[in-house]
Amino acid sequence: MGITKLADLIRGDAPGSITYKEIGDYTGKIIALDTSIIVNQFRSAVPNLNLSLLGVFYRTLTFLEHDIKPVFVFDGDPPEQKRAVLEKRAQSAGWSSAQRSHTVSSKTREVLRLLQLLGVPCVQAPGDAEAFCAQLVRSGAVDAVASEDMDTLAFGGTVLLRQLNAKRVSEVTEYSLPKLLEILQLTQKEFVDLCILLGCDYCDKIAGLGPSRALKLIQQHRTIEDVMLNINRKEEETE
Numbered sequence: 001m002g003i004t005k006l007a008d009l010i011r012g013d014a015p016g017s018i019t020y021k022e023i024g025d026y027t028g029k030i031i032a033l034d035t036s037i038i039v040n041q042f043r044s045a046v047p048n049l050n051l052s053l054l055g056v057f058y059r060t061l062t063f064l065e066h067d068i069k070p071v072f073v074f075d076g077d078p079p080e081q082k083r084a085v086l087e088k089r090a091q092s093a094g095w096s097s098a099q100r101s102h103t104v105s106s107k108t109r110e111v112l113r114l115l116q117l118l119g120v121p122c123v124q125a126p127g128d129a130e131a132f133c134a135q136l137v138r139s140g141a142v143d144a145v146a147s148e149d150m151d152t153l154a155f156g157g158t159v160l161l162r163q164l165n166a167k168r169v170s171e172v173t174e175y176s177l178p179k180l181l182e183i184l185q186l187t188q189k190e191f192v193d194l195c196i197l198l199g200c201d202y203c204d205k206i207a208g209l210g211p212s213r214a215l216k217l218i219q220q221h222r223t224i225e226d227v228m229l230n231i232n233r234k235e236e237e238t239e
Contacts, residue, residue, distance in 0.1 A: 002149035004199035007162075009211040010180060017180035021172045023066055023164060026144070030069040031161065032133040034147040035122075039111055041148070052107075053114055059165070060118055071142055072115050072122045073129040074108060131155045144174070153177050154195040156188060185219065193224035206231075 010017060042055035063070045115122050125132035133145040134157030144159040145152045152160045153175060160175040181191060197214040199205025209217075209231075217227045 002151050002200070003154060003195045004205055005211045006150040006153070006195065006198055009198070009215060010175065013212075013215060014180050014183040016183055017176050019174045019176070021174055023062075023068075023172060025172070026161075026164070027067045028069075029143040030071060030141075031063075031164070032071045032073055032136045032142040032145045034129045034133055034145070034149065034152075035072045035074050035111065036129060037148050039107065043107075053110055056111060057114060057118070060115065060120060064118075064120075070120050071136070072120060073133050073136075074112065074122065074124050075129045076125045076127045076132075078128065128155075130157075133157060150175075151200065153180065154192055154200070184215065190218055190222055193227070194218045196224055197227065 038056060038059060039052060042052040060070060112122055123132070128151075130145075130147060130149060130151045133142075133147065134152050134155035136142045137145050137157050137159055144161050145157045146161045146164040148162055150160070156177070158177045160177070162173040162175070164172050177188075181188065184191070186194065194214060196203060197206060197209060197218065198211060217230065218224070221227045221230055
């Protein structure tokens with residue numbers, strides 16, 4: 001799901017960290033892809049697994065036609081902190097825990113086999129695929145990360161691409177983390193604290209705390225601990 005309203009905050013407070021490009025602008029680039037995001041996009045539109053695989057097939061062909069070198073990254077075991085939100089999603093989808101594990105395992109094997117037949121590299125992440133994708137771009141192993149979730153920025157991914165889809169005339173949204181931090185005047189650690197305040201897959205957001213106020217509080221107090229002390233102090237003063 002990503003970071004709650006982070007994209008809106010960036011558009012409003014740091015538009016200079018965003019550029020809009022075409023898929024052809026990434027010719028010759030190596031791009032890490034969060035595989036689960038791509039598969040879930042097709043599964044939402046077409047629940048049938050075979051048709052979802054067909055969507056992944058054509059999406060991959062489009063990348064190759066544009067001489068984009070995709071690296072498909074698969075999720076490993078989820079961190080303990082994320083299990084609660086994964087259980088909620090499973091329940092919303094009408095799966096039990098056992099059904100969810102079996103479905104994901106079967107789906108993953110089919111997608112992996114397809115990508116191997118296409119001859120594109122696949123990597124198994126030790127944990128969250130997004131975290132590993134961020135590590136790949138941060139280390140210079142790839143040029144960018146393609147994902148619809150904004151978590152990549154919180155994990156330190158320096159270049160995030162959204163809407164890198166199969167439409168040749170599609171407008172791709174590119175986020176630059178260094179520019180974002182510079183404009184917001186935040187360190188990476190302070191930015192992570194901001195994301196926690198906004199709400200993410202690892203914790204619930206603070207009720208009544210919107211994006212603009214969360215940003216101002218982090219810019220003023222610099223740490224989430226000091227933000228919470230300030231909020232609690234004001235609540236005590238009003239009682």
